[in-house]
Amino acid sequence: VPGAGKTTEAISFYLLHKKANQGLIVICPKNAFPAWEEQFNQCLGNLAPRILRLTQGVIRIENDLSTNIGCVFLISYQQFIRAANPIAKYLHNNRTFVFIDESHRMKGGSNNSTGRQIQKIAHLPIGKLIMSGTPLPQGVNDLIPQYSFLFPTDGDITEQNITEKIKKVYVRTTKKELGLDKPKIITTPIPLNEPQKNLYDLIRSEELRQLSGLGNNDRRFYRQLGKSYMRLLQVVSNPSLLLKTASSFPDALREAIEYGDGNKIKYVAIKARQLAKEGKKVIIWSGFVENVESITQMLSDLGAKCIHGGVEAGSEEEENTRERIVKDFHDDPNMFALVANPAACSEGISLHTVCHHAIYLDRNYNSAQFLQSMDRxxxxxxPKGTETIIEIVHSPHSIDDLVDSRLNDKIRRMSEVLEDDSLRVEPVTVELDEDGFDAEDAKQLLKHLKGLL
Structure with a gap:
């Protein structure tokens, strides 16, 4: 479970098993760098080892490795892919531990560069850990590459036996065991406005027409489905997002944009101001960078700031870094809103001491991002008795219905494998006063395009 002390346990494992001059390499999202640094310092104080961030390209990384043998190194997944060879060389020459934080990111295995490069070093560390609160965001097969990293010589790993194999070697602390009260998860239905609905229906029909010319076994068919789902998400979230791509319906798009902000964005802004009047902070989530920046500008009077992939990591002292923005959200009484992209901000930060309300303008099919972002x-x-509210802004009779259904299916499957009922997400509908799209998602989307869902 995110926030259950995995980092502290991992540090304890390292300290228990390491010998003199045996270092550690942690592969993790760059958002998690501060958490590792903070935990080492909290656990060890003045005895904490030297911790270096491996950044700024292969040449700099090679130099840092060669001149700091035995240190603790932090490297992002993106940098690791580029610097896999010098890191493999370092591991070959120096007895070193390797921890994979948020290990579900390697779930693609040999099918993507992250999984392939991590698997290549699996035989080199003297000690290994994988860490994830959401280890199977898509399905049971997600566990196979993670287990293979731990046990690269086990050639008998299948979808049928991976669950039993992983149960023998994993430890999980549930939210129930932590004594956390369940969050209140509500769905707020916000209908599309008329021009938006007209555009949605036109695009849905056009996407189906384009797919009709492709066979189900054609790889282009599934690529087109992926594009279709993204366009439908954009229409429901904010039609102006479609300005970046050529539209088959320029008149309908212009009408939807001229009508003004979509109802969902209007609602989110109103709700954020209402919470601010009550002295409450809010985090607003959207998968689209343009939405993140637009809402931040709309809520500038609330001191809103944003984090997305274009916001660099750094230190709390540097202006406009992720760390500084998170610090301001904690410390600045006039900053009532943080707007963020789950792909960039769903891991490695803690906001629970100052914020108890999250609003989702939109979501995609990535269950890991959704669960991780909730757990910020x-x-x-x-504190015991604190009510945590997760509010999902939902447009009925749209792609939002499919996303909601498929996310619930994936989370339910994960909770069954991990025997953790706290993962179950059962929202209550209220009335108003790098995306997880898989084969089953594609089947459901095709039914929706045909008007069957």
């Missing part, structure tokens, strides 16, 4: 405000250390 619902995690270990939350």
């Amino acid at each position: 405000i619902h995690r270990l250390g939350l």
Whole structure:
């Protein structure tokens, strides 16, 4: 479970097993760098080892490795892919531990560069850990590459036996065991406005027409389905997002944009101001960078700031870094809103001491991002009796219905494999006063395009 103390346990494992001059390499999202640094310092104080961030390209990384043998190194997944060879050389020459934080990111195995490069070093470390609160965001097969990293010589790993194999070697602390009250998860239905609905229906029909010329076994068919789902998400979230791509319906798009902000964005802004009047902070999530920046500008009077992939990591002292923005959200009484992209901000930060309300303008099929982002405000250390509200802004009779259904299916399957009922997400509908799209998602989307869902 995110926030259950995995980092502290991993540090304890390292300290228990390491010998003199045996270092550690942690492969993790760059958002998690501060958490590792902070935990080492909290656990060890003045005895904490030297911790270096491996950044700024292969040449700099090679130099840092060669001149700091035995240190603790932090490297992002993106940098690791580029610097896999010098890291493999370092591991070959120096007895070193390797921890994979948020290990579900390697779930693609040999089918993507992250999984392939990590698997290549699996035989080199003297000690290994994988860490994830959401280890199977898509399905049971996600566990196979993660287990293979731990046990690269086990050639008998299948979809049928991976669950039993992983149960023998994993430890999980559930939110129930942590004594956390369940969050209140609500769905707020916001209908599309008329021009938006007209555009949605036109695009849905056009996407189906384009797919009709492709066979189900054609790889282009599934690529087109992926594009179709993204366009439908954009229409429902914010039609102006479609300006970046050529539209088959320029008149309908212009009408939808001229009508003004979509109802969902209007609602989110109103709700954020309402919470601010009550002295409450809010985090607003959207998968689209343009939405993140637009809402931040709309809520500038609330001191809103944003984090997305274009916001660099750094230190709390540097202006406009992720760390500084998170610090301001904690410390600045006039900053009532943080707007973020789950792909860039769903891991490695804690907001639960100052924020107890999250609003989702839109979501995609990535269950890991959804669960991880929820846990930014619902995690270990939350005072007993604190009500945590997760609000999902949902447009009925649209792609939102499919996303909601498929996310619930994936999360339910994960909770069954991990025997953790706290993962189950059962929202209550209220009335108003790098995306996880898989084969089953594609089947459901095709039914939706045909008007069957």
